[in-house]
Each structure stands twice: as structure tokens, then as C-alpha cells.
Amino acid sequence: MAAATATTASPLQRAQARLAYWLVAPATLLILLIYIVPIAMVIAASLTDYTLVSDYFEFVGLDNYRRMATDDQFGNALHNTFVFAAMFLPAAFVVSLVLAIAIQERKQFRSILEVLYFLPVTSTLAAMALVWAALLDSRQGVINSAIAALGLPPLNFLGSQDLVLFSLALISLWSTIGFNMVLFLAGLTAIPKNLYEAAAIDGADHPLDRFFKVTWPMLGPTAMFVAITTSITAFKLFDVVAIVTRGGPDKASEVYLYLAFLEGFEYFNMGYSAALSLVFLLLILVFAIIQAVVVDRRVHY
Amino acid sequence: MPVTPLLQDGPSRPARFDLSALWRAIRPRSPGAVIVTALLLLGAWIMVFPFIWMVSSSLKPTNEVFDPVFTIIPKTFAGLGNYYSVLFDQPYPRFLLNSLIVCVGILVVQLVTAIPAAYALAKLKFRGSTILFGTVVASLTIPINVTSIPLYIGIVKAGLLDTHVAMMFPFFISVFAIFLFRQFFRTFPDSIIQAARIDGFSEMEIVLRLILPSAVPAIAAFSVFSFVAHWNDLYWPLIVVQSQDKMTATLSMMQYQQEFYTDYGKTFASATVVTAPMVVAFLLARRHFIRGITMTGVKG
Numbered sequence: 001m002a003a004a005t006a007t008t009a010s011p012l013q014r015a016q017a018r019l020a021y022w023l024v025a026p027a028t029l030l031i032l033l034i035y036i037v038p039i040a041m042v043i044a045a046s047l048t049d050y051t052l053v054s055d056y057f058e059f060v061g062l063d064n065y066r067r068m069a070t071d072d073q074f075g076n077a078l079h080n081t082f083v084f085a086a087m088f089l090p091a092a093f094v095v096s097l098v099l100a101i102a103i104q105e106r107k108q109f110r111s112i113l114e115v116l117y118f119l120p121v122t123s124t125l126a127a128m129a130l131v132w133a134a135l136l137d138s139r140q141g142v143i144n145s146a147i148a149a150l151g152l153p154p155l156n157f158l159g160s161q162d163l164v165l166f167s168l169a170l171i172s173l174w175s176t177i178g179f180n181m182v183l184f185l186a187g188l189t190a191i192p193k194n195l196y197e198a199a200a201i202d203g204a205d206h207p208l209d210r211f212f213k214v215t216w217p218m219l220g221p222t223a224m225f226v227a228i229t230t231s232i233t234a235f236k237l238f239d240v241v242a243i244v245t246r247g248g249p250d251k252a253s254e255v256y257l258y259l260a261f262l263e264g265f266e267y268f269n270m271g272y273s274a275a276l277s278l279v280f281l282l283l284i285l286v287f288a289i290i291q292a293v294v295v296d297r298r299v300h301y
Numbered sequence: 302m303p304v305t306p307l308l309q310d311g312p313s314r315p316a317r318f319d320l321s322a323l324w325r326a327i328r329p330r331s332p333g334a335v336i337v338t339a340l341l342l343l344g345a346w347i348m349v350f351p352f353i354w355m356v357s358s359s360l361k362p363t364n365e366v367f368d369p370v371f372t373i374i375p376k377t378f379a380g381l382g383n384y385y386s387v388l389f390d391q392p393y394p395r396f397l398l399n400s401l402i403v404c405v406g407i408l409v410v411q412l413v414t415a416i417p418a419a420y421a422l423a424k425l426k427f428r429g430s431t432i433l434f435g436t437v438v439a440s441l442t443i444p445i446n447v448t449s450i451p452l453y454i455g456i457v458k459a460g461l462l463d464t465h466v467a468m469m470f471p472f473f474i475s476v477f478a479i480f481l482f483r484q485f486f487r488t489f490p491d492s493i494i495q496a497a498r499i500d501g502f503s504e505m506e507i508v509l510r511l512i513l514p515s516a517v518p519a520i521a522a523f524s525v526f527s528f529v530a531h532w533n534d535l536y537w538p539l540i541v542v543q544s545q546d547k548m549t550a551t552l553s554m555m556q557y558q559q560e561f562y563t564d565y566g567k568t569f570a571s572a573t574v575v576t577a578p579m580v581v582a583f584l585l586a587r588r589h590f591i592r593g594i595t596m597t598g599v600k601g
Contacts, residue, residue: 013426019504020427027418028433030474034448035440041451052454099344102337109338115587116345119352122583122590126535126554127572131355134565140367142354174348182595236444239535243554257446264450265540274450281447288442 046275052268064275074276076251077259080165084255085234087169092230095173096180097223101215103181104188114185118178125175129243132171133158161252164245168253171240176233180226187222191215228291235283256280352580359383359570366565383570392545393553393574400549403468403538404531408524411475416516419482420508424494434483440476445537453540463543472531478523485519486512525586525593532579550575 046064050057068074103113120128135142136157144154157167195214204213216223238257241247247254247262254262260280264273357373358366360380368376387393421427422434445452452471461467489512497507513520538552554575557568583590 016425016504017427020421020425020430023417023421023425024427024433027414027474027479030414031436031440031476034452034471034474035443035476036436038448038451038455039443041454042448045450052457099341102341105334106338106341109342113341113345114591115584116349118587118591119580119583120348121594122529122579123352124533124551124554124576124579126533126551127575128351128355130554130557130568130572131351134358134366134569135351135354137367140369142371145369145371174351178348179595182591186595236446238446242535242539260446261536261540265453270450270454277447277450281443284444284447285442 042274042277045271046278048271050270050274052270057271060271064272065279067272068275068279073251073254073259077254077256080252080254081235081237081256084165084169084172084237085231087166088172088234089227089230091169091173092176092180092233093223093227096177096226097184099177099181100184100188101211104185114182117181120175121178123175125239126243128175129171129240132174132240133244136167136170158245159249161249164249164253168237168240168245172233172237176230180230183222183226183229184219187219188215191218224291224294228287231287232284235280352576355569355572355576358565359573361566363565363567366569379566380570383566384574386567387570387574391571392548393550393571395546396548396550396553397574397578399465399468399547400532400551402465403549404528406465406469407472407531408527410469410473411478411527412520412524414473415475415478415482416513416520417508419479420486420512422479423483423486424489424491424512425504437476437479437483441480445471449537449540456541462541463547465547467541468538468547468549471537472527475523475527478527481523482516482519485516489515521589522593525589529579529590529594550578 047059047061048057049060049063099117103110103117106113136144138144138154138156138159141157143157147154155163157163191214195218196210199210199214202213204210236257237255238261241253241255241258242261245253247258256276257280260273260276263269263276353373354371357371357375360378360383361375362377362379362382365375365377365379418433422430422437448471456462456467456470461470493511494507497511502510532549533551534549535551535554538549539555542548542552553571557571
């Protein structure tokens with residue numbers, strides 16, 4: 001299809017090609033300015049000690065990347081991000097899947113439940129983060145009142161180094177399960193009913209049997225998709241940290257993107273921040289490649 | 302023997318006010334199903350509770366917000382004062398207007414640049430189309446967080462820091478929109494386009510009068526996604542906005558980091574004002590929202 005040859009092109013084809021160039025010109029120019037040139041500049045900047053404060057800079061080779069290996073902040077941010085993801089990812093996956101299955105079987109309340117669970121997805125997380133900060137307040141928050149009512153000691157959700165990532169995972173869970181649930185619901189709806197009937201004839205009557213024999217295998221591509229998008233969401237954690245914890249207490253919630261942001265736009269270490277951004281891009285690319293490879297294979301089975 | 306309509310099974314005796322029909326509609330099928338439904342409703346209550354708490358607190362005086370016992374209805378109604386000071390003592394109308402300008406500006410340019418490009422990529426033959434489409438797909442994986450440094454430096458050098466243009470520029474092209482619309486346009490039958498050409502339609506007329514109307518669902522879904530994403534964006538405004546004059550509604554939430562513990566009622570009144578537009582729009586157009594926002598998954 002792409003084998004249009006220029007030599008034997010008819011007048012109509014040539015007119016079409018000319019028009020096509022006009023149609024893609026604005027988009028192409030913007031892609032150059034917004035993606036291609038900046039990516040080239042990030043790569044170049046990551047090899048310098050550029051600081052924006054002064055226009056003088058030197059090429060430092062791979063020093064910025066070497067610095068990461070020994071930088072405690074980098075190690076800390078990476079560690080925090082992975083600890084956060086380890087709590088957030090399984091919960092965001094399992095809770096939304098269970099919710100989707102439970103909601104799909106409802107005859108009543110189905111659409112109202114869908115709407116209520118999805119509501120946090122559209123809301124402005126920056127504003128809702130303030131609300132969560134108040135709900136999770138160590139002394140006066142509603143959640144600690146409930147904990148106290150059970151006769152347990154109060155928890156310092158956002159002020160304790162041990163709990164802050166857990167609390168961020170909780171808030172992120174709240175803001176994403178509706179999204180994942182809707183994706184799972186779409187996947188569940190696409191499973192043909194007769195598969196369940198066939199499984200029932202084969203003796204798979206128990207709900208767990210039905211789940212492992214029919215639902216789970218058929219849900220493969222959706223599940224993969226949810227896992228990938230949720231992973232990327234986990235690594236992009238930023239808003240709640242910027243609004244509520246500012247990386248604290250004592251850097252216990254300084255996650256990867258927040259560190260890259262601080263290095264670039266608070267300390268103006270543009271070179272180092274550029275290197276951090278590129279490592280971040282590599283991380284995202286790993287997920288994109290897994291998605292491309294696995295999902296494509298699954299789809300063709 | 303009087304039988305209450307609620308216990309009737311089946312239509313044997315038509316109940317007054319047709320309660321039995323209502324009962325049949327909402328009748329639980331098994332004890333297990335009742336428990337699951339109850340748990341789901343409890344979960345939904347937890348999901349919605351932060352919103353209820355926020356609105357309720359926005360109507361309370363500061364000293365009541367953290368009362369040991371939370372009541373939804375304020376004991377002392379301070380809503381008027383809280384909202385008055387949010388809307389008039391602080392430039393909230395300005396913040397909302399900035400958000401609106403930025404979201405609309407971004408969306409319009411995205412549609413105007415993506416639709417023609419997507420049509421060309423889907424239906425026209427030209428040299429370089431494969432490279433261009435490959436670039437679009439590759440760019441899909443690059444988030445703003447990766448390119449923010451050079452974009453920021455470029456904006457500083459151009460003297461555009463703290464302007465609406467700076468707030469919109471990185472989003473003027475949506476490679477996601479090009480990708481999405483191209484997939485959509487490809488399904489449009491070539492035979493109809495050929496017939497239109499024979500009838501003397503110019504390519505421009507074909508795009509505007511045939512392709513565009515057929516793409517309305519995709520355009521609507523993308524518009525919702527784009528609008529919500531940029532309304533809620535904190536990252537980029539945080540980088541390029543410096544003055545209160547250019548602050549978006551979402552960015553304005555940063556002001557409460559310091560004064561968070563000074564005026565609760567007002568804090569949550571502003572949180573309500575900032576969240577309300579997206580929540581209300583969602584409740585009014587639920588299907589479009591769910592479609593539009595879950596589409597982002599494609600971004601991978």
C-alpha cells in the first residue's frame with residue numbers, strides 16, 4: 001500500500017500527495033518542536049552540567065549517569081517509587097477486578113455503582129489530595145476518629161516515614177480503581193456467554209472454577225493492558241506528593257518524578273535532571289515494549 | 302387473610318400502588334447477592350465520602366471542620382462566608398478562566414492539527430507517510446515529564462514564561478489524537494471517497510463533509526479526555542506559571558500547603574470550586590466521560 005511510486009504517478013496521485021503534505025505540515029512541524037528537538041536536547045543536556053542559572057556549561061560525558069549510581073537521593077527516590085508500586089499495583093489490579101466481576105453480576109444498582117466508583121477518576125486530584133490530607137490527619141482526621149473508636153492508637157498516616165508511602169498508595173488506589181474497573185468491565189462484557197455454558201456442561205459450576213476456566217484466560221489481553229497502564233501510573237506519581245507531602249517526612253515520600261522535578265526546577269541542575277528524565281523514559285519504554293510484544297502475541301493466538 | 306404486597310411472589314394479586322412490581326424489580330436473588338450488593342454500596346460510600354466530607358466542610362466555620370464527631374449537616378452554617386471569600390477575596394474567577402482558556406486553546410489546536418494529519422495518514426498516499434506515522438507511534442510513549450526541561454528552557458529563552466501560550470504549547474500537538482483519528486478514518490469506506498471524488502468533491506470537502514461528521518464520536522471522546530487531562534494537570538502549570546494572574550484552578554491548590562492549617566472552611570470551599578466543574582460535567586455526560594477517559598489507556 002505504501003508502494004506508491006513517484007515516477008508513474010498520475011496527475012490525481014500527485015495532486016493528492018501535494019494536498020497530503022499541506023495536511024500533515026502543521027502537525028509535523030509541531031511534532032518536531034515538541035518531541036523530536038526536545039528529546040535530542042534532553043540527551044545532549046544530560047551530557048552537560050547546564051544549570052540555566054548561568055549560560056556557561058561544559059560537556060561532562062557520562063558523569064550525570066555515574067552520579068546516579070552513587071547518589072543517595074536517586075537511590076532513595078527509586079526505592080520509594082518501588083515500595084509505593086509494590087503496595088499500589090497489586091491492590092489496584094485485584095480490587096478493580098473483583099469490583100468489576102461483582103458489579104457485572106448486579107442486576108440492580110449497576111449503573112449507579114459504576115458512576116460512584118468512577119467519580120474519583122474525573123475529579124481534580126490536586127484538590128482531593130487536600131481533602132485526603134485532612135481525612136488522614138494524625139490527630140483530628142475522620143479516619144483516626146474511626147480507629148480510635150475501635151480502641152486502637154491513632155496512626156500518623158502522612159507524618160510517619162513508615163506509613164507515608166502506604167497512605168499515598170491508599171489515595172492513589174482511590175483515584176484509579178474506577179478507571180481499571182471500567183476497563184475490566186469492558187473486557188468481561190466481551191466474553192461470550194456460551195463459554196460459561198460450555199464450562200458448566202464440563203462441570204465447572206463453582207464461581208471459582210468459572211473464573212479460572214473461562215474468565216481469567218479470556219481476560220488476558222485486558223489484564224495485561226490494565227497491568228501496564230497501572231504500572232505507568234505508579235511511576236508517574238506526582239500530584240499528591242507535590243501538594244501534600246512535598247517528599248517528606250525526611251524524604252520518605254520523595255518519589256522518582258518528584259526528585260527529577262526538584263533537581264530540574266528547584267535546584268536548576270538541568271543536566272542531572274535531564275539524565276534522570278531519560279532513565280525515566282527508559283523505564284516507561286520497557287513497559288511499552290512488554291505491552292507491544294505480549295499483547296500482540298495474545299491477540300493473535 | 303391480608304398479605305402485604307411486599308411478600309407477594311408473582312403477579313397473582315395486583316397490589317395497590319403496584320408495590321409488587323417494584324419488589325420484583327429490586328428483589329434480591331439470594332442471601333449471597335444481598336451481601337455482595339451491600340458491600341458494593343458500602344465501598345461506593347467510601348469512594349464518595351471524600352467528596353461529601355469536602356462539601357460539608359466547605360459549609361462549616363473553621364472551628365467545626367475538625368470536630369471529633371463528623372456531621373454532614375453543619376451545626377453552624379458558614380457556607381456563604383466561605384464561598385464569598387473564595388470567589389471574591391481571592392481571584393478564583395480568574396483561576397477558573399485561566400483553566401478554561403488553557404483547556405479550550407489546547408483542544409482547538411489539537412483538533413485542528415490532528416484531524417487533517419490523521420486523514421492524510423489514513424487515506425492519502427505520499428512519500429514519508431510511513432516515517433511520519435512511525436514517529437507518531439514512537440512519540441506516544443514520551444510523557445511531558447521527559448521533555449519538560451528543554452521545553453522550559455525554550456520558553457524561557459523565548460521570553461514566554463508565565464503566559465497562556467507557555468501553558469498550552471507542549472500540548473498543541475496530540476500524537477494520541479493523530480493515532481486515534483487515523484485508526485478511525487481508516488475504517489471509512491474508500492468507495493464512498495472515490496464516489497465523492499467522481500462527483501467533483503474536492504479533498505477538503507471530503508474531509509469536512511464526509512469524514513468529519515462520521516468521526517464525531519471519536520472527536521467527542523477525545524475532547525473529553527483532553528479537557529479533563531489538562532484541567533486536572535498540575536505538573537506543567539507548576540513549572541511555567543509564576544504569577545497569581547496566570548494560575549490555573551488546579552495549580553491554585555498549591556497555595557494551601559502553607560495556609561492549610563489556618564482556614565479550613567475556605568480551603569475546602571476552594572477545593573470544591575476547583576473539583577466541581579469536572580464532577581458536574583461527568584455526572585451530566587457519564588457515558589462520554591467513561592469512554593473518553595478510558596481511551597487514555599491506549600497511550601500505554
